[in-house]
Amino acid sequence: MRRVTSVAGYAVPVTSAGTAGSGRSAGAQRVLDAALELFSEHGFEGTSLQDIADRLGVTKAAVYYHFHTKDELLLALVEPAFDELLALADSGLQARRRGGLDVAGYVDYLLRHRRVAAYLTRDPTAMSRPGLVEKGTRMREQVEAMLLGGDGDDLGNLWGAATLQALAGALLAAPPDASEEWLREELTELGAHLRAGYRKAARRRGGSGTVQPQTGMKPDR
Template sequence: MSAVDVPDVSHPADARQRLLDVALALIARHGFAGTSLQMIADDLGVTKAAIYYHFRTRDQLLIGLVEPMLYQIRQFVEEAEKRRTPRMQMNAMVEGYAVAVARNRSLAAVLVFDPSVHRVLQHQPTWGSLIARQLKLLTQLDDGPRGVIKATALMTGLAGAATGAPAETDEQSLTAELSEIGRHMMGLRQPRQPRGAA
């Protein structure tokens, strides 16, 4: 057995993260349906056995890839739900979502635009529940079809804008731009700054 047949277990977290980084780059280029475990192994210079050490299936790999971003979005949803008024909740949701997509530019596009990713995630109860909670927050002022369309346009639009932003745009600047665009799309005003805030 050659060295590449054996996963590097001395630094399993590093090896797993490198695997996820390569997988994301390939999925962004070829789509989830067009990316095989063999392609990921080839790109890493290892055998499929090394991939299986971390993930038994492509679907498991995808879940591992998206879980950190879903966790971030869940935190923002929970924070938004604690706000007192519908407008405050919507503002918090827009800003939280802007942070999440600015922080995860490539992954945001994969999550929003790749239908084969949706196929896998729709079987994950947590993901479906999270989308429903986001929609509920964002459609409070217009719970009809128009409200759902606006909320969907917000989520897909900000994810696409984050992915298409110039590479040199830093995360903080991108978050601020996306938040402003999102508020405008949803008909929200800039939240008032506390007195004495810069």
């Protein structure tokens, strides 16, 4: 079930862990929703299990019943979104091999998980927590490959990182009252322009995006 909550000026659906088939009890989902609200407001480091209990009006023991640590709670909060993105990246790479893929699927993903994406962008400390570093690195690499072709060279890594940052930043900068349809159109167009820029840069570099270690530049062709 989706619930709309206002956080940081946005009214967006809670889709992080409360999806169908997640196996979470109603009590655990309430803890996750409250945690995301507080993490978004005060950051991971600035939020305690007691704060979450106070927000819910329950005892700390009630929160501890579902999640023993903040790290366990954070992982449960973001893991469904991460797993969905990894599956999207895998299917996206297969689609590219059949003739190409635009950024629409990734944009739709960002919109579905807007609150989690906004929170993680604002609180990089969360991504450095145990259990998220390796998963986050793998996720970033696969999504960059999905968006730009999977070449894995220096140029692709540069443009892939820029594309991810640009789309996430644009989502954060969007007006609070922007409709989902407007956001989808603008973010998709932005992503298409960035992919076109990457292709142009790759052609200019002669099809090789690997920087030469001796000079930091690729040889002229």
